[in-house]
Structures are given as structure tokens and as C-alpha cells.
Amino acid sequence: MSETVEDVDTARPTGGVGAQLGERVQEISDALDVAGERIPADIAAATRADLERVTRRLELGVDYTVVALVGGTGSGKSSLFNAVSHLQFADVGVIRPTTAHAAACVWGSKATALLDFLQVVPDRRIQRESALDGDSEDALAGLVLLDLPDHDSVESGHADQVNRLLPLIDLLIWVVDPQKYADNVLHERYLRALSARHEAMIVVINQIDTLPPTTRDRVRDDVRRLLVDDGLADVRLEMVSAREDTGIDELRQTLAEVIAGESVAARTARAEVGAITRRLAENLGAKDNAPPAAEVTAEQLSVASGVPSVAESIRTAVSSARPIALAPVQEPASSRVQAIRDRWLGEATDGMPGPWKDSVLADVPSAETFGQHVWRALSDTALPSGRDQGAATIRALGLLAAGVAIALLIAAGAVLSSSGAIAASLAGASLALLIVCVVVLVVARRRRRRTGDHRAEHFLSRTTAALTEVVRADLVEPTAVPLQEHTQVRRGVFG
Numbered sequence: 082m083s084e085t086v087e088d089v090d091t092a093r094p095t096g097g098v099g100a101q102l103g104e105r106v107q108e109i110s111d112a113l114d115v116a117g118e119r120i121p122a123d124i125a126a127a128t129r130a131d132l133e134r135v136t137r138r139l140e141l142g143v144d145y146t147v148v149a150l151v152g153g154t155g156s157g158k159s160s161l162f163n164a165v166s167h168l169q170f171a172d173v174g175v176i177r178p179t180t181a182h183a184a185a186c187v188w189g190s191k192a193t194a195l196l197d198f199l200q201v202v203p204d205r206r207i208q209r210e211s212a213l214d215g216d217s218e219d220a221l222a223g224l225v226l227l228d229l230p231d232h233d234s235v236e237s238g239h240a241d242q243v244n245r246l247l248p249l250i251d252l253l254i255w256v257v258d259p260q261k262y263a264d265n266v267l268h269e270r271y272l273r274a275l276s277a278r279h280e281a282m283i284v285v286i287n288q289i290d291t292l293p294p295t296t297r298d299r300v301r302d303d304v305r306r307l308l309v310d311d312g313l314a315d316v317r318l319e320m321v322s323a324r325e326d327t328g329i330d331e332l333r334q335t336l337a338e339v340i341a342g343e344s345v346a347a348r349t350a351r352a353e354v355g356a357i358t359r360r361l362a363e364n365l366g367a368k369d370n371a372p373p374a375a376e377v378t379a380e381q382l383s384v385a386s387g388v389p390s391v392a393e394s395i396r397t398a399v400s401s402a403r404p405i406a407l408a409p410v411q412e413p414a415s416s417r418v419q420a421i422r423d424r425w426l427g428e429a430t431d432g433m434p435g436p437w438k439d440s441v442l443a444d445v446p447s448a449e450t451f452g453q454h455v456w457r458a459l460s461d462t463a464l465p466s467g468r469d470q471g472a473a474t475i476r477a478l479g480l481l482a483a484g485v486a487i488a489l490l491i492a493a494g495a496v497l498s499s500s501g502a503i504a505a506s507l508a509g510a511s512l513a514l515l516i517v518c519v520v521v522l523v524v525a526r527r528r529r530r531r532t533g534d535h536r537a538e539h540f541l542s543r544t545t546a547a548l549t550e551v552v553r554a555d556l557v558e559p560t561a562v563p564l565q566e567h568t569q570v571r572r573g574v575f576g
Contacts, residue, residue: 097144097347098143098144098343098344098347098351099139099142099143099144099347102135102139102143102347102350102351102354103136103139105354105576106132106135106136106139106354108572108573108574108576109128109132109354109357109358109361109573109574110129110132111573112361112569112570112571112572112573112574113125113128113129113570115566115569115570115573116566116570118436119364119434119436119437119440119570120361120364120436121364121436124360124361124364127360128357128360128361131353131356131357132357134353135350135353135354135357138346138349138350138353139350140194141194141195141198141346142192142194142195142346143344143346143347143350144223144344144347145187145192145195145223145224145225145344145346146223146224146225146251146252146336146339146340146342146344147195147199147225147227147249147250147251147252147344147345147346148224148225148226148227148250148251148252148254148336148339149226149227149228149229149250149252149253149254150162150226150227150228150229150254150256151229151253151254151255151256151271152231152255152256152257152258152267152287153231153257153258153261153267154231155258155261156231156256156257156258156261156287156288157256157258157287157288157323157324158228158229158231158256158287159184159228160287160323160324161256161285161287161321161323162184162186162226162228163323164321164323164326164329165226165329165332165333165336166186166207166209166226167209168186168207168209182201182202182205182230183199183200183201183205183227183228183229183230184201184205184206184207184227184228185199185201185205185206185207185225185226185227185228186206186207186208186209186225186226187206187207187208187209187224187225187226188209188218188221188222188223188224188225188226189222189223189224190208191206191208192225195225196225199227199249201227209221220333220334220337220340221333221336221337221340222340223340224336224340226336227250249345249346250281250345251281251339251344251345251346252281252282252283252336252339253275253278253281253282253283254282254283254284254285254332255267255271255272255282255283255284255285256285256287257284257285257286257287257304258286258287258288259286259288259289259291259292259300262286262300262303262304262307263303263307268307268310268311272308272311272313273311273312276311276312276313279312279313279315279316280315281345282313282316282317283316283317283318283319283335284304284308284313284316284317284318284319285318285319285320285321285332286300286301286304286318286319286320286321287321287322287323288322288323288324289320289321289322289327289328290322290324290325290327297320300320301318301320304318305318317335319331319332319335358574358575358576361574362574362575363434364434364436365433365434365437365567365570365571365574366431366432366433366434366437366567366571367432368431368432369567369568369571370428370429370430370431370432370433370564370567370568371428372425372426372428372429372556372557372560372564373425373428375549375552375553375556375557376545376549378421378425378552378556379545379546379548379549379551379552380545381421382413382418382421382455382548382551382552383541383544383545383548385413385414385417385418385421386410386411386412386413386455386459386548387410387411387413388410388459388540388541388544388545389541390408391407391408391409391410391464391540392537392538392540392541392544393537394407394408395407395464395465395467395533395536395537395540396533396534396536396537397533398467398468398533399465399466399467399468399469399529399532399533399536399537400529400530400532400533400534401529402476402525402526402529404467404468405467406467407464407467409464410459410460410462410464410544412456412459412460413452413455413456413459415448415449415452418448418451418452418455419448419451419452422448422451422555422556423448425552425556426441426442426445426556426560429441429556429560429564430442433567437563437567440563440566441560441563441564441567442560443559443563444559444560445555445556445559445560446555446559450555451551451555451556454551454554454555455548455551458544458547458548458550458551459544459547459548461547462540462543462544462547464540465536465539465540466536469528469529469532469533471528471532472525472526472528472529472532473525475521475524475525475528476521476522476525476526478521479517479518479519479520479521479522479524479525480518480522482514482515482517482518482521483514483515483518485511485514486510486511486512486513486514486515486518487511489507489508489510489511489514490507490508490511492507493505493506493507493508493511
């Protein structure tokens with residue numbers, strides 16, 4: 082039964098390397114948009130041109146595997162083409178294949194864009210899949226099998242067409258016949274010239290049905306000797322008969338194995354994307370820069386400004402029962418503040434090329450302005466009171482109790498001679514008051530210490546928070562967008 086392929090066009094292979102590379106191309110293109118002028122104009126233009134070329138390659142369908150039957154006149158390429166495809170072109174109403182123009186059979190879809198690019202005319206194409214096949218052809222899905230013009234044809238342009246298509250082909254199957262396998266044109270002009278592609282070649286001796294069984298090994302050995310002379314000692318050599326279907330299943334299995342790998346077009350596109358990535362990498366930093374946290378830098382500014390010493394003076398003053406003056410906050414040395422600023426910016430731009438570094442620093446206030454903001458934050462943070470009034474009141478009550486206790490003890494001494502009982506009572510009350518005095522004084526001291534710790538830590542916290550806001554406003558916020566864009570571009574370029 083003949084197979085009808087009119088109006089049948091399944092989608093080209095999807096979800097494979099072509100889709101992945103397409104996503105990479107889009108990511109790089111988006112990264113260029115984000116980078117803008119921070120990528121030199123000539124590099125950006127060359128990259129966009131390369132991306133466009135890769136896109137055109139992907140649009141042809143890099144998930145197709147292109148296999149070409151190449152050979153001389155009378156080698157039986159067309160019969161082998163039909164044997165591998167399990168089709169006769171005459172069955173589908175088109176002219177039977179000849180060697181005048183390339184013909185193609187496609188498994189899975191029409192591959193129209195690819196075949197147009199390969200310049201296979203529409204009436205030389207056939208689609209090898211239909212509902213009648215079931216899953217018998219699944220192993221060859223994505224295969225484009227070409228029957229190229231005879232390389233030794235005397236017709237003008239045939240050899241040129243073969244030469245033009247060779248770089249686009251994943252697997253070259255050189256078809257030779259038992260009589261002309263030593264043809265000089267084949268060996269000198271093609272096989273030796275393409276020895277660098279030996280891993281993508283198979284040599285098939287066709288028409289072995291015309292040889293006596295006793296001479297087949299001799300022919301194989303002779304062809305192998307010629308291949309060794311051509312520098313193709315490791316090229317696979319097969320013997321088939323398209324007429325008798327000998328070796329065809331093995332050849333189809335070989336094609337299935339080739340399809341399971343990545344196509345030349347895919348490898349080429351991947352290599353081109355890799356080259357684009359390497360070129361752009363020279364115009365990006367080597368890492369995603371992460372400057373110190375604002376809190377860390379604020380802590381450094383705090384130390385440089387002597388804030389911990391001021392906090393310690395607060396702790397000491399409040400904890401003491403005697404009045405002690407608080408140490409005021411001193412304006413920090415501009416050189417130290419600038420060093421902290423420069424260190425932060427240095428980490429933010431470490432390893433960045435000039436345009437990126439300039440974009441990060443563009444909106445950052447000057448060192449002088451930053452220093453002024455630091456001093457304003459310090460001077461606006463008020464010092465707490467150096468006294469704990471509640472603790473002072475408690476201490477006063479304790480001292481009062483001590484005074485009363487002493488008075489009672491004196492009174493007890495005065496009445497001791499006249500009334501021992503009264504003296505004993507007064508002495509007992511005095512002792513009790515002394516105990517109260519000690520307890521109250523201890524409570525007051527502990528409260529001063531707690532209050533001193535709290536006020537010192539609170540002052541330190543408020544001052545550090547104020548400095549943190551300065552760091553955020555002057556360093557973090559002005560650099561956040563360009564740093565984020567650098568990271569975004571790096572991820573787009575490197576994937």
C-alpha cells in the first residue's frame with residue numbers, strides 16, 4: 082500500500098538541545114539589554130550579530146540529524162536510500178530518485194526550513210512517518226536522510242553541490258560498489274581531504290550480491306587497505322546489499338545510535354554560544370560582588386568614632402554613686418572614615434571592568450559628604466543622663482536609715498545605766514535599721530549597674546543604627562541597582 086504524506090506535517094523536534102540553546106540565546110540577549118553601554122559598543126554589536134546567526138541556525142532545527150549517502154555513479158545510493166527508508170519514491174507519486182539533485186527523506190516532520198536551507202527542492206522530499214507505521218520508525222525520529230548527487234558526475238554543478246552540503250552533515254555514508262571502490266576521485270578529492278571527520282564517516286560496500294561469497298572478504302580487505310592509506314584506518318566499514326536487504330537492519334541501527342547523540346548543528350550552535358560567553362566574560366567581573374553588610378560597616382565606623390569608649394563612660398558614670406562626667410563623642414578622623422568607605426566600595430567593585438565600576442560608583446556621595454553624614458549621625462545621638470535618679474533616691478533612704486540607726490545606738494548608750502531594757506530595745510532597733518541600710522544600699526548599687534549597662538548598650542545601639550542608616554543611604558542604596566544588574570547580566574551570560 083502506498084503512503085500518503087500530503088498535508089502531514091508534525092512539529093520539528095522540541096524539548097531537546099535546540100530548545101535549551103534557544104533559551105540560552107534569549108538569556109544572553111536579555112543580559113545585553115540590561116548591560117547597555119557597560120558592554121563596549123563593538124563587542125555588543127558583534128555579540129548580537131552572532132546571536133542572530135545562532136538563532137537562524139536554531140530555527141533550522143538543530144535537533145535533526147542529517148545523514149548523507151554519498152557516492153559515485155552506479156554505486157547504488159538510490160537503492161540504498163530506498164532500502165533504508167523502506168519506501169519507493171514512485172509509491173508516493175513523485176519522480177523516482179536520480180543523482181541529478183539531492184533528495185531527502187525525513188522521519189518525524191517535513192523539516193521544511195532545514196531542507197530549504199539545504200536546497201533540496203520540494204519534489205525531492207518525502208516524509209517517512211504516518212499512522213500506518215505505528216512505532217516502527219520511532220528509533221529514527223528526527224533523521225534527515227539525503228541522497229546526494231553523484232560526486233563523479235560529469236554534469237556541471239553536481240560536485241559543487243556535494244561540497245556545499247558536506248559541512249552541514251552529521252554522518253557521511255560513502256557508498257562504493259565492488260567494481261569502482263578504488264576510484265581516485267573518491268579517495269584523493271574526498272576521503273583523504275575529509276580525514277579530520279573520520280569519526281563521522283561510514284564506508285558501505287554496496288551490491289555485495291554481485292560478488293561470489295568467496296571474494297567478499299578479499300574486497301573488504303582491499304577497501305580497508307585503501308582507507309588506511311587515506312588516513313581513515315578507524316572508519317567503520319560495512320557490506321550491504323540494498324537489493325537483497327542484506328545489512329540494512331544493521332545500518333538502520335547505526336543511524337539510530339547517531340540520532341541518540343547531538344547533531345553537528347547543535348554542537349556548532351553550542352560552540353558559538355560558548356564563544357559568545359567567553360567574549361562577554363572579558364567585559365564582566367569574575368564574580369557576583371557582595372559588599373559588607375551595612376551593619377558591619379556601621380560597627381567599623383562606630384569603633385573609629387570612639388563610640389564604644391563613650392558607651393563605657395556612660396556605664397561607669399551611671400554605675401558610680403559619685404557624680405562622673407560623661408565622655409563626649411568626638412568627630413572621627415576623616416582619613417579613617419574615608420578608609421572604611423573606600424574599603425566598602427572596593428569590595429563592591431572588586432574585579433569589575435571600568436564601565437561597570439563607574440556605574441556602581443556614579444551616584445555614591447563623595448568621601449567628604451559621607452564623612453559629614455557620619456558626624457551628623459553621631460552628633461545627633463544624644464547622650465543619656467549619667468545619673469540614675471531612682472537608684473540615688475534608694476541610696477539616700479539607705480543612708481537615712483543608717484543615720485537613724487546610729488542615733489538609736491547613741492541613745493541606747495545614754496540610757497543603759499538607768500534602764501537596761503530600754504537600752505536593749507534601742508540597740509535592737511538600731512541593728513535592724515543597719516541591716517535595712519545594707520540591703521537598700523546593695524539594691525541601689527545593683528540598680529545603678531543595671532541602668533548603666535542598659536543606657537550604655539542603648540546608646541551604642543542607637544548610634545550604630547544611625548550609622549547604619551548613613552551607610553545604607555550613602556553606599557548601599559546608590560550601588561544596589563548596578564550591582565544587581567551586574568549579577569543579572571552574569572547569570573544571563575553564564576547561564
